[in-house]
């Protein structure tokens with residue numbers, strides 16, 4: 001069985017400018033590169049779980065979102081970081097889908113596909129719905145804030161404090 005770090009994208013990995021999809025608006029938050037390197041060193045797979053309601057709202061397309069994720073993977077790869085997979089909910093809230101966080105669907109799919117042990121895995125995100133999604137999936141989940149950013153949590157994990 002593998003272990004994984006499940007990550008929200010906007011506001012957790014990259015700066016959330018609001019409905020970001022242009023690769024030139026991909027700016028990593030402080031400490032994120034070091035945090036992700038730490039997770040990799042500790043043997044975790046990285047899996048991004050993102051709600052992209054901008055697609056359902058017609059602001060941009062699934063292809064745009066995929067291009068953004070590809071740009072993210074390329075820039076992280078240059079830092080020695082591999083993202084195993086991305087899961088995107090493209091729906092607007094009014095579509096009442098079965099994948100939008102805080103529902104656990106995307107995480108549960110990833111657990112199954114990548115043979116991940118939920119008990120050894122973690123979810124980090126900047127919204128209560130991220131934490132709820134992780135908890136609904138049976139995964140330890142923590143909120144990312146400016147004070148407790150992703151690097152803070154990576155160090156907590158490294159020091160076996162969480």
Ligand SMILES: [Mg+2]
Nearest residue numbers: 008010011126
């Ligand atoms: Mg977010």
Ligand SMILES: [Zn+2]
Nearest residue numbers: 089091097099
């Ligand atoms: Zn959805």
